[in-house]
Amino acid sequence: MDVLRPPLIRIGGRVYRKNLIQEQALPHEEEEEDLCAGPGDVDEPCDAFVVEETERGFQCRVEVPSPLYKYIIGKKGETKKRLETETRTSISIPKPGVEGEIVITGQQRSGVVSARTRIDVLLDSFRKKQPFTHFLSFALNQPAIQEKFLQFKEEVLEKCSKDHGVSSSLFQNPAKLHLTLGTLVLLNQQEIQKACDLLQRCKEDFVDQITGGQPLTVEVAGVEYMNDDPTMTDVLYAKVHMKDGSDRLQMVADQLVExxxxxxxxxxxxxxxxxxxxxxxxxxxxxxxxxxxxTMTGKSSFKERESFNGQNILKAGSEHPSRTPKSRSGQEGISQPAKGGGSSCCVKRPLSWGRAGPGEMPGWQHPVRVPAVAACPAPQLARRWHGGGWGSC
Structure with missing residues (x-):
């Protein structure tokens, strides 16, 4: 058939193009077999995990953080009972708060594999719904930075406090300033240690190669907002770029996240x-x-976010670039959010924060030195924040 001149069919005053139907000769169809075999014959991946053969049948162990036990147990144990019934297995779960392994046992290997697969699906689904516990970041919280940030806050409140929604409570705690690369859900000490070990391997595998083993000088220059309308701003942030114009810092960040x-x-x-x-x-x-x-009711209430007008802050920040002061050196690492919305840092990174001329809004051109990645010992992650600033590894 000529695709440019297909046969036409007129039906009810409308013209339709007739497409050629390509029929393929299919082999004789055999009767379908009943594939509904015993429980658990589906769901079995190839070499996805280890199933041990025991005297009583088969066994599989699953490492699960204790906060996720409840999702396998279910309300009044219903989820666990259903899994055991449908897969003809027995599932042993440690007591709440006790770190350990979930043990699946059964007489048929297929049933054990099916139970393991379904547990993995449950865990993956509910883990994605957990609030993040840690974040990978570059810390920007040294005393000099905190001092300049407080000056910026003071001048913004002095010049823009009458703008809609602007108040002192919107500002980040100077002790918690950072560049976030990504968030993590680390639910026990083993997962924290795994993250720290991976961070150290990243240093050895590519960070040192990208940086040449030397600190990278970057600039924090200009303020920007997240949404489309500056008069309805929810998040105001400082922009960061390499002073030499290269993308090495971006490469480090992207590869770390990858x-x-x-x-x-x-x-x-x-x-x-x-x-x-x-x-x-x-x-x-x-x-x-x-x-x-x-305080009176003992309950917390959800309130919709109230945006603020950031036009004057953005205008002032763009009109008054600061002088470029001396750079210092520091590091990046894994941090853990602290109570009350704060965070605790794994390692710290100094920054020299510049200042605009007298009577001007503070500018944002501030060189920073980014050295090789350093991993913090896992035991320090959970107790980094001491209420007054960041600790050190």
């Missing part, structure tokens, strides 16, 4: 890491009335 995603410790959110330091966020906003009500 490696953590491949390991299963981090979920992929974006194709490219957006290097930024949050300085104002409406999630930080405090409502005195709400706090008073919560």
């Amino acid at each position: 490696r953590f995603v491949a390991s299963g410790l981090m979920l992929k959110e974006w194709d490219r890491v957006k290097l930024h330091a949050t300085v104002m966020n409406t999630l930080f906003r405090k409502d005195p009335t709400e706090e008073r009500n919560n």
Whole structure:
């Protein structure tokens, strides 16, 4: 058939193109066999995990963080009972709060494999719903940075406090300034140690090669907002780029995230890491009335975010670039959020924060030195934040 001149069919005053139907000769169809065999014959992946043969049948062990036990047990043990019934297995789960392995036993290997597969699916689904516990970041919280950030906060409040929604509670705690690369859900000490070990391997595998073993000088220059309308801003952040114009810092960030995603410790959110330091966020906003009500009722209430007008802050930040002061050196690492929305850092990274001329809004051109990645010992992750600043490894 000529595709440019296909046969036409007129039906009810409309013209339709007749397409050629290509029929293929199929072999004789045999009767379908009943593939509904015993429980668990489906779901079996190839060499996905180890199933041991025992005197009583088969056994498989699953490493599961204790906070996820409840999702395997279910309400009144219903999920566990259903899994055991449908797969004809017995599932042994450690006591709540006790780290250990879930042990699946059964007389048929297929049943054990099916139970393991279904447990993996449950764990993967509920892990994605967990709030993040740690984040991979470059810390920007040295005393000099905190001092300059407080000056920036003071001048913004002095010049822009009458703008809609602007208040002191929107500003980041200066002790928690950082560049977030990605968030992680690490639910026990083993997962924390795994993340720290991976961070150290990243240093050896590619970070030293990209940086040449030398610190990278970057600039924090300019402020930007996350949404489309500057008059309805929710997040204001400082932009970061390499001083020499290269993309080496971006390469380090992207490859770190890529490696953590491949390991299963981090979920992929974006194709490219957006290097930024949050300085104002409406999630930080405090409502005195709400706090008073919560104290009286003992309950917390959800309130929709109230955006602020960031036009004047953005204008001032773009009109007054700062002088470029001397650089210092520091490091990057894994951090853990602290109580009250803060975070605790694995390793710290100094930054020299510049200042605009008298009477001007602070600028954002501040060289930073980014050396090789350093992993923090896992025991320090859970107790990094001491209320007044960052600790050191």
